[in-house]
Amino acid sequence: MVWDKIRSSSFEFDEEMIESLFGYNLQSTTKNDEAKSKTPSPSKHVLDPKRLQNITILSKAINATAEQVCEALMRGDGLCLQQLEALAKMVPTKEEEAKLFGYKGDINELGSAEKFVRVVLSMPFAFQRVEAMLYRETFEDEVVHLRNSFSMLEEACKELRSSRLFLKLLEAVLKTGNRMNVGTIRGGAKAFKLDALLKLYDVKGTDGKTNLLHFVVQEIIRSEGIRVSDSIMGKINQKNKTKTVEEREEDYRRMGLDLVSGLSTELYNVKKTATN
Known part of the structure; x- marks a missing residue:
């Protein structure tokens, strides 16, 4: 750091110039600063510092006093979605609630955020009311979202049921598993x-x-490549007759890969559903 190398007398500005240019009054500002420094700040905290910081940010986002919040909760109306979401994130744990109610000092000595939560908690079922109001506020949007999700899921199921390659995958996995488990109780599985x-x-x-x-x-990929090669279009290509085994295997791999790589497009709604 460099702050310990700075000397207080190394730089001085022209006070008359700064006052004439910006209306800056050093004396009045100093008095204001002194007045502010004399204002006592709350020093009592019962919650974890990190949690306290989060609650402070959320309480500022609510932009309402605890009394106004309690009044709105009592009526079941008067809080917007953003305010309800912020309140829902402030729900204290049982341990935090016990700390707030277990504080024996003057409640006004608590920090503003802690005092806010303490006042809201004084209302019966305060945060349950928040959850109910939030549910009501988001109900229509949730219904639309669920309908779209179910519709997408239904389309995804149709794609899976009708996908030949997906059925091929299931068959391959079943046969591979049975081969690996031959001679055991898991061998010969049907599904x-x-x-x-x-x-x-x-x-x-x-x-x-x-x-x-x-x-x-x-x-x-190899199986699909062989299938494509044995098709009518594959048999038209007479060049395969003169190719070596290695070359034919490479052809199988290339043709099969072209086909299998299209599975992602074929299962468009499946992929979309999986990411939602």
Whole structure:
């Protein structure tokens, strides 16, 4: 830091010039500053400093006194959405509530934020009233949001049920799992729970790099490549007859990858639903 290197006498401004240019009165300002410094500031705090800071910010956003808030809560009207959301974030824990009510000193000695919460808490079911008013205020928007969400979910389900590639994925995972569990009680399964798809990534191969998800996708790509190659359009391409095994495998991979990479577009609503 550099502040300890600054000397108080190293710079002095022209007081007459600053007063004539900006109407700055050093003497009156000094008196005001002295008056302000004599004003006692609340020093009693019972809440955690970080929590107290958050409540202070929220109380300023409410822009209303605790008495005005209590009156509005009593009527069940008079607070806007932003005020209700700020109040909902101020809900004290049982421990904080006990600290505020357990304070034996003068309530006016508490900080403004703590005093605000303490006064609001004096009303029965104050924050339950806040939740009810907030629910009422956001009800219509929530209904619209839920309707849109259910509509999107319904479309996503239709996409999954009609997607040939998704069914291929389920088949590949089922057969791979049965092959890995052959000879055990889990072998020969006819189905599996969908949350098993989320666990494919966690099953690592012996190389430490490839996981079960990689393997399944690569096998689907190869299978789809062979299917496309055996189709009428694939058979028209007579060049395959002169290609080596490695070249044909590369063709299978390329054609299969082109097809499988379109799954994200095919399952548009599924992807959209998953991110909401």
